[in-house]
Amino acid sequence: MSASAPSLAPRRPGPWALRTDRLDPLSAASARPVTVTFALAMVTLAGLDTIVKATQVTSVSWLIVTMVALVSAMALLIDRTRVDRPAWSRGSAVLFHLTLVAMMVASALSTAGANASVRDDWAPLVVGFALFCLTPYRSARELAVWTVVHTVVAGALGVAQAGSATTLLPAPLFAISGGVAVLIIGAAAVAYAKSMNTSILRWEQRAWARAVAVVGEARHGVARSVRQREISRVGRDALPVLARVAENDAVTTADRDEAAERAASIRCTLVEAAGRSWVRELADDLIERRPELAVAMTVADADDLARSATLEQRTLIRAIVGAAMDAPGTRAVHLAITASPRHSGPSVRIEVRGVEPPGVAREALRPLIGVARGLARHCAVVEVHDALVIEFAYGH
Amino acid sequence: MPLGLPPHLASSTTTLALVRAGHAAAAASLVAAMAVVLTLQTTLPDLAVWPALIVLVPMIGLLVLLERTPSTFIAVGYLLVGGACIAWFTVIGSAQLEVTPRNDDFTVGLLKAAVILIVGVGPGIARCVLWTTAGLLVAETSSAVVIVALGGVWGPAPGPITLWVFLVLGLASLQLRRLQARTAIPALYRAARDEMLAETRRGFERRATALVHDTMLNDLALIAQHDEGPLRPGIGDAVRADLATLVGEEWLIDEASPSERSAHAEFERMLADATAGELTVVVAGDPGILNRVDGHARAEFLRAIGQALVNVRRHAGVTEAEVVLGAQHDEVSAMVVDAGRGFDPTPGVEGRLGVGLSIVARLEAIGGEAQLWSRVGSGTTVMLRLPLAAPPVSPDPFDIDDGPDARPQSAPEVTA
Structure with missing residues (x-):
């Protein structure tokens, strides 16, 4: 092309x-x-x-x-x-x-x-x-x-x-x-x-060029990892019946039943994979990277709005949520993305709860809140009861 | 990406900006001094203050040189000429205005400011402090020598010293800001890298999912609906080819390398795979137009056409379909038409998995678009468009390859 x-x-x-x-x-x-x-x-x-x-x-x-x-x-x-x-x-x-x-x-x-x-x-x-x-x-x-x-x-x-x-x-x-x-x-x-x-x-x-180069170098490894996980996961169930039919050049009733059952199972898997939102993927990724932390993370983005945000917008959300999970005493993080009624971009709400007062998380997140302030059209940080709530909206 | 300056560059960049700010302020001071001289000469023509401009011009020239090609040599020259300029202005002012030379003269003060505002010749807080201090010493020494020589009484002028203190404090604050450490920077860099890798992974996952759908799921559906007994012609080969594709690594290769085969051959192969001998396809238009599309994008475009034909074969209840290929100067298109039973094209992943994954997402990933029209009992038409000079779909760096990354998966645009 x-x-x-x-x-x-x-x-x-x-x-x-x-x-x-x-x-x-x-x-x-x-x-x-x-x-x-x-x-x-x-x-x-x-x-x-x-x-x-x-x-x-x-x-x-x-x-x-x-x-x-x-x-x-x-x-x-x-x-x-x-x-x-x-x-x-x-x-x-x-x-x-x-x-x-x-x-x-x-x-x-x-x-x-x-x-x-x-x-x-x-x-x-x-x-x-x-x-x-x-x-x-x-x-x-x-x-x-x-x-x-x-x-x-x-x-x-x-x-x-x-x-x-x-x-x-x-x-x-x-x-x-x-x-x-x-x-x-x-x-x-x-x-x-x-x-x-x-x-x-x-x-x-220069930073962009370098970042692209780093990701480019990791690309093949990522591809192999995906192949290993995705293809193997679905293929494990379906490969035997397909290989058997191809080898015999014939279909038995057992083959038909098994093929129908496997097709339904794989279809469910694909539907689930296609429907995973960006925030869900983010939560899984962050939790997977922090197995030692007992942080409960919940997400809400019914329309997968974050998916259509720019890379820099998603980067900031990822950084804040990751830092919130790492903040001392954090026990729960809730991330919600909604359509902003007043602005063209999505609105982000991050709620951090922990055993420490909200001021502790606020202090830990202060530099990133500064970044949000520079990038977002609207940014507010409030302490509600025992939670720190960070809200900002994109849409410059 | 506003990742911000990394810690090791933040201080030097800010210092450099302060140096440039100093030079701009020095230029403004010199221009103001020149304006004073010209005003005096114009409004008081009996005076002869114009010779002051003789040393002002080289000072401005050296400042321009210092800004364009900073070097220690030019900076030293600027300070020396600046010192001479201060002395010369003091002499001329004293002689022409017939006043006792003073250390707080307004015009001389502008020149002193210009000398002190040399700030530096490059980044480095300590060096900037040294150059600024050198500027103060040159300015005050030059002024003191001339004032004493002319019989005046020299005393330290508050203006230049205040300016020097202000500059040094400003530079010191940069040091403090550096010590504060940009603790957010590492987190942002990690997040950016992780987000890029997640996008890359997501692209491969979508590709893998589409592949599983097009091959394994289709094959299982064929077998589930197959009559008991020997496989119909073509099905066995198709299953074996799909198995080879799945376990192979060719689908991992995402570089847009030109295919060895022609578009004609690839189109024919796609038709054979998609129809599995059960569907007759009437082709209108020349498949050769697909030669205008590079390897990976062409393969994806053909897979999308193939999946549309698979849908006709499996769901439409007809044995005939039509593929209309077209090209304009900026895009190629393919329309897959059948007169089958049709369906309610309300968007939804659950019901339209094949359309969403294998057609819409695929086209979006290579910068194209898909539209679908259908109504129960009135057949289905799928229109696929692929721009030839597609602009980057997003500013994401992943656009440098043809991987199906960084695009939101949206429901197909449907019109009943």
Whole structure:
């Protein structure tokens, strides 16, 4: 067949359009502590700077608005980057940036007429660092666009405050000094996001090629194993009667009866094999690999929806369920796949029960929950009575 | 597959990204410095600050070189030119603006930032810290020497030191993130490998199941319905051939090697096996069109046609069927038609095992599709289509061979 050669890796947008948390959710998850530190540091910086330059504040009302906007933006940043929360949506990202714009405007208004040095303002610096904090969660292209927007706003505010400056300089210089902090850190953020995505994409291509090679090497062994098990299992019963008939070139009543009986038996086996769902196969496989664990595993996927999920989606389910079985004290795992009423992909629910509190399993699964957060459209982790429940839905 | 970066690459990749970020930020600083000079020269034409651009241009050039072909030599050159640039800007600013040189001058501060933001010439946290520190030392030393030489009072500027502290802390945080270990990575890799192997196994199991159905089950059904006595012509040979196939290993070979035999010969053999001398088949169209399909896909396509004919022989209650072969530029097709008793084609594994396993799943595995129309008393038509330039059915790597992997088994599309 003249079928075209398929690409090994999943189709991805380029490094400009990709979000790192989708490409490498663990990078985003591991960046979370840094993001929180930055967010708290920015609030602290703003507070200290305001105290030091208290004499420049001309409007307490606008100062309050500024602080409210700052805290709101940072709270949004911390909340939306939580490992167990869904990834940033476009809407919440726009809201975040608009809050930053409002914060810069309010900050300028709070010191209107008394701002001695635009270049020392904390607001553009906070916006710049906020852009950098977004690098794991938003695309390089989006960061570039918002860098330009924030730079223009900061520059315009710099020009607007030129009148109160202690140094007499041409107005365009105030635009530069007002917006340069955002421009410098924003440029760094864009380059960082693009570089990370480029490197990860390159690694991903190599990883796929290597994985395919490994599976290719194991392929013949798997084939022989299947032949040994499947053909032998069904053939054991049917081969004698077939061989006898072929040898005698004749059919007896006993042959007919035995053939009918064997045909019915084999048919049942085939029907059962054809009807096995992916989750059932997964459960059998995981239990077989962990004979030492006394974990009861139940599954539910009436329409075998998991079968039509992508390899990466099934990989994550397998990894989480396997890790749940390995978590300390786990006694039962329930996996259910259902059609998502709101999204195009399936919804996954994993329930883990054990002798330890659910927090133990949660801690053991934390890195993988981070991966789920990056890959799934919706991800929620809750502790219900003595069980840890992980729910996520595909369908990006 | 978002398996993420492996632990041994995570740190170096992040460091490299930080280096690139530093270079981008340095470029922005230099552009801003250039904009300041141009603005001053334009708005205050009596001043002669344009000579500052003379050293700014090579600095930008070296930064571009450092980004494109990073090397220690270029990095050292960038630092030296950067130091000279800082000194030159300080001199020009002092002379033209007639002010006492200061260490916290805005434009000079931009240049200092550009020098400190060299960050490094490649991955490696410790090396990056060293290069950043070297940048700080060059920037401050150059500034201090010129300021003192011009009679000014030098003191440490908070801006460059804050930037240096920020960068070093950022690099240190990368080290901490590395120490945290990406504990999920090994689990994901194991899961991905196991899932791939499970898919491979599933593909072979489906192939084995289809084979058992087409051979052993059909033979047992034939024997169960056979009259007592000598075997009818052809049946004995068919059973012996099936036994040889089952115990052999040919069905394990899934590479799409071109068959030695022509499509005509394979088609004739398929007809002989499927009809077992009990069914007359009228063929319309040229079996030679199947030469356009490679070995394994052709074999599977023929097996699907054969199974449709077996179904006619066993269930339709007629002794005649028609196979219509067709080809377009992008697909080949086969239609198996009988005027038999027909059946209710409601999808269901239990009742339609042969259709599901041996026809639909088989076609799907090679990128084709099967449709079935039937009604009780009105015969049955099975349409099989196989695209010639089939796109990959899924992004799974298993598509690199023709194995029946990675496709969901769905019910046949049926129209009563």
